[in-house]
Amino acid sequence: MASILETRGLSKRFGGLLAVSEVDFTIEERSIASLIGPNGAGKTTFFNMVAGLYTPSAGEIAFRGRRLNGVKPNQITSLGIARTFQNIRLFSNMSALDNVLVGMHSRLKASTLGAVLRTPSVVAEERQARERAVELLEFVGLPDRDEVWARNLPYGDQRRLEIARALATQPALLLLDEPTAGMNPQETNALTDLIRRLRAELDLTIFLIEHHMRVVMGISDRVTVLDHGVKIAEGTPHEIQRHPAVIEAYLGRGASVAPAPAADGAGRPEPAAEADR
Numbered sequence: 001m002a003s004i005l006e007t008r009g010l011s012k013r014f015g016g017l018l019a020v021s022e023v024d025f026t027i028e029e030r031s032i033a034s035l036i037g038p039n040g041a042g043k044t045t046f047f048n049m050v051a052g053l054y055t056p057s058a059g060e061i062a063f064r065g066r067r068l069n070g071v072k073p074n075q076i077t078s079l080g081i082a083r084t085f086q087n088i089r090l091f092s093n094m095s096a097l098d099n100v101l102v103g104m105h106s107r108l109k110a111s112t113l114g115a116v117l118r119t120p121s122v123v124a125e126e127r128q129a130r131e132r133a134v135e136l137l138e139f140v141g142l143p144d145r146d147e148v149w150a151r152n153l154p155y156g157d158q159r160r161l162e163i164a165r166a167l168a169t170q171p172a173l174l175l176l177d178e179p180t181a182g183m184n185p186q187e188t189n190a191l192t193d194l195i196r197r198l199r200a201e202l203d204l205t206i207f208l209i210e211h212h213m214r215v216v217m218g219i220s221d222r223v224t225v226l227d228h229g230v231k232i233a234e235g236t237p238h239e240i241q242r243h244p245a246v247i248e249a250y251l252g253r254g255a256s257v258a259p260a261p262a263a264d265g266a267g268r269p270e271p272a273a274e275a276d277r
């Protein structure tokens with residue numbers, strides 16, 4: 001299967017701190033890949049370089065063969081990469097529907113003059129955008145919530161709304177930064193099921209940072225482990241759970257992590273390994 005994202009020798013230095021050091025990384029199309037590691041391992045820095053928020057100090061990033069070094073975040077979004085954040089970044093005083101419509105802005109074709117004159121093409125495009133936004137809200141599990149202000153949604157629903165807004169940009173690659181952070185077991189199971197559906201029904205490639213090991217081991221095709229900015233292991237969930245360097249640096253000796261259960265929560269086990277960010 002063809003790769004969608006590749007990094008070669010990717011590094012990021014902040015003054016005297018080397019946050020990410022010469023990381024080689026590849027994600028295949030329509031796969032689910034996870035990035036894990038101890039607190040301060042460089043995971044979010046890696047994400048921020050892929051998303052264009054940080055410029056690499058060395059190395060290269062390529063998306064579908066196109067070099068991303070120095071490409072601006074809005075241009076990266078237009079190319080087909082979207083992301084969510086560990087700390088939810090919604091427009092709290094806007095409705096759920098309007099939050100999703102903001103995500104569609106990069107795909108709308110109306111000119112400023114057309115928007116002012118309210119031409120038929122602009123009106124039609126706006127109608128189609130609203131219809132699609134409602135569809136995305138329904139897809140992520142927020143039917144009939146389109147007029148609710150984002151700040152009034154429960155925490156788990158805010159997470160879903162952020163994913164809907166990311167989907168509105170029509171990505172091929174979706175970066176999820178700790179999507180289950182702060183969720184209870186029921187919310188975690190439901191969101192894990194949603195991530196599976198993103199791949200199965202929308203043909204997306206998913207790349208996530210996640211500390212909930214049951215989620216990681218339950219949905220990932222491949223897991224990459226960073227420690228102090230260095231890639232120390234990469235492989236299937238089965239291989240990573242038994243990798244000596246990973247056990248020593250992150251999972252802890254004697255770690256055994258079962259896959260995440262289905263969204264119905266039947267027979268839900270307790271998390272076996274967690275870590276603070």
